[in-house]
Amino acid sequence: MEKIYGFTHYSFFTDMAELASKHNSFDLSLGLPDFDIDDRLKQYLKESADYNHHNYEPLAGNPLLIENIIQFNLNRKNSIQLKNNEVTIVPCATFALHTSLKSVLNQGDEVIVIQPCYYTYGPSIVLNGGIPVYYDLDNDFTINWEKLQNCISQKTKAIIINSPQNPTGKIWSKSDWNQFYELIKDQEIYLISEEIYDIYCYDGIEHYSSFLHPELKKRTFCIFSLGKMFHCTGWKVSYLLTPEELTAKFRCHQQYISYSANAPAQYALAKYLEVFDPSETQKLMQNKRDIFNELIKDTPFEVEQKAEGSVFQIVNFRNVSKTMSDVEFSKWLTIEKKVACLPLSAFYNSRQNSDYVRFSFAKKDEVIIQAFEHLRKSL
Secondary structure: OEEEOOEEEOOHHHHHHHHHHHOOOEEOOOOOOOOOOOHHHHHHHHHHHHOOOOOOOOOOOOHHHHHHHHHHHHOOOOOOOOOHHHEEEEOOHHHHHHHHHHHHOOOOOEEEEEEOOOOOHHHHHHHOOOEEEEEEOOOOOOOOHHHHHHHOOOOEEEEEEEOOOOOOOOOOOHHHHHHHHHHHOOOOOEEEEEOOOOOOEOOOOOOOOHHHOOOHHHHEEEEEEHHHHHOOHHHOOEEEEOOHHHHHHHHHHHHHHOOOOOHHHHHHHHHHHOOOOHHHHHHHHHHHHHHHHHHHHHOOOEOOOOOOEOOEEEEEOOOOOOOOOHHHHHHHHHHHOOEEOEEHHHHOOOOOOOOEEEEEOOOOHHHHHHHHHHHHHHO
């Protein structure tokens, strides 16, 4: 545990994976798939190398990739119509979030963060001179609009929202975005909307992007991840949707930080988008979620709400232990019971305990099955 820019940094995300490896445990802690990518995607990467895609792409990104991203978004059931200058290719979602904040924040501006959330949000705000203001979701992980409104002040410059949400699996609907806009419409507040699990929406729910709201769009940085979509996060290619005015501000900073993203991968991903069927990937991940939730019924764990989206499931562990903190429990489960998870308190700025742990079901079916067969026998 160490202090970084005023934050107490718990490296649970790496520690739990290392513990799982050290103790030969089933690793359901991180959202990193353990299954292979599509062979066609590998072939397109080889093709890219042969075509000599080894120098910098333009600041905006590979033109074919931008064209195919526009077409992909147009083909969604909740279709998003885009212009060329509203799409920017970036190295990763974390880069997009950090640079979006850099594009709008002045020293001392406040940014509202909805907790639980991914651990990079607060440090990114502080690194850009801002002040994080934390709003905690209610016990059922839903938004209390009145409480959220109470977090907004004259200093509020941006709000970060993640849908489908990591770690809760909650999804924002059209109605949620409408209600959110009512909170901020009379003030200059920007939206950083991280939508990296956009194709992982289950039980007939379709992803509804913040970028579809005609007024919110004017002040939104909307972040997507091709790495999450295609299970190739190491390729380091994501994309950002912004209105043209914000695109210019974003690229002004981008040119001095990364300039462009992985060039060979951009071409390969562009070609793959031409043959990719998101419904197949959605069905694959929903089936994994359903296997997970069926098998967990044979253990003392309690799933209070099945994940609506993302690749994570929040689970109440208090039927197993009433005394351990969620950190202690996660380590105990990983070391003693050979199944790794993450404590929910790792997704809060200053919380020390909760009743929940987070599992990832972005794993091979046999790994999920074997992990829960082991838990069923040992708990």
